[in-house]
Amino acid sequence: MVSLVVKFFIETFGCTANVSASELMSYLLQKCNYEKTEEILEADFVVINTCIVKAPTENKIKDLLKKLYSKYPLIITGCLPQIMSDWCHKNIPNSSFIGVDHFSDICEAAHAILNKKSFEILSRESVFCEEVHRDRARDLTGIIEISKGCTGECAYCAVKIAKGPLVSKSPELILEEAKTAIQEGCKELWITAQDTASYGLEIDYDLPSLIEEISKIEGDFKIRIGMMNPDYALPIIDRLNGMYQNSKVYSFAHIPLQSGSNHILNKMFRKYTIEEYEKLIFSLRNTVNLTLSTDIITGFPEESDYDFKQTIDFLRKIQFDIVNISKYGDREGTLASLSKEKLPTEIIKKRSRELTKIVSKMTLERNKLWIGWEGSATALRRDDRNSSILFRNNAYKLISVNDPSIILGQTYNVKIEKALKTRLVGRII
DSSP, X not given: OOOOOOEEEEEEOSOHHHHHHXXXXXXXXXXXXXXXXXXXXXOSEEEEXXXXXXXXXXXXXXXXXXXXXXXXXXXXXXXXXXHOHHHHHHHSTTSEEEOTXXXXXXXXXXXXXXXXXXXXXXXXXXXOOOOOOOOOSSTTEEXXXXXXXXXXXXXXXXXXXHHOBOEEOOHHHHHHHHHHHXXXXXXXXXXXXXXXXXXXXXXXXXXXXXXXXXXXXXXXXXXXXOOOOXXXXXXXXXXXXXXXXXXXXXXXXXXXXXOSOHHHHHHHXXXXXXXXXXXXXXXXXXXXXXXXXXXXXESOTTOOHHHXXXXXXXXXXXXXXXXXXXXOOOOTTOSGGGOSOOOOHHHHHHHHHHHHHHHHHHXXXXXXXXXXXXXXXXXXXXXXXXXXEEXXXXXXXXXXXXXXXXXXXXXXXXXXXXXXXXXXXXXXX
């Protein structure tokens, strides 16, 4: 008897935690005997893992869902159905919906949708799926979500509405996931959360303790620490400095600034000042040669020309390696969306263009400091745009090397010969 192969296509939007959730769902679906396809035209059903952090992304996803709705049975997961279930019921009513706490129910949703039955589970749960295996988007990178939700009250953010209060995953489950990833050949572990610095607050544990335990796992691998909010990083700064001295931890930190103006930070309900942020960065940079990434929102309600200038001045003072610039946009349900002091769109766009120009120059100059550097770096993946191989060194700098003899997963001595805005270019020595 010929068995019928049922294929699924999965597409992911948003943060690293969403990528991790999609890796889990893809693994579970294959464990349930569904076959993954990279071609949507071959799919019997489609899974779209959604994001609502920015309006353009949300609108792009909604347009995609409307287009796919008449063509495929759909399973919509993540933040969009969690906080916009009314829109989902109205526009794609016969689809299945899985909220941010129920990715492990993907097989039940698939069974329902293939039998032309609806499936919806959007309730809040504090438990984590105990499955430690993943169908990894990148073979050599293991993504480990250590907590969900946050303690923040940021005036502009809808993610808190979707993901709820902070819930930390048990250290035991995290270590089991990490060991599994290393055993399966991963050369780097991405530790991710909405705020890694707040990990463990409600279970009397903390990030440095967790990283110390992960680093004890046998194997040749590096650990990348995901986004840390300043207000929770500052109280544990001495322990963070010790953590970054661990040879298995990349000298990389993603610490969102959002604005260089204390006035705007206060309006955003960010729980730190510019002076405190600078103190944090100064301390970390005194410990390691840190690659520093940050986020900026331009055009927040009430942002004056002076506030904007303060942001530019602070960016130039700190000299970041990576800056993610977002134009302010209303998110339904947030305090900022109710403001009567919103800026005209043309001013927001103008400020975004100005920031982009400044940041492009800054990041290129920061990368030029690496020209002539020699040291070890690990080959992690192929560049989708050309035939080169992409490496990471201890400072998590992205290095492109064009050499057909390179073996992925191996560590080589590399020399940097050229700098671009987003990467370094080198050769094997």
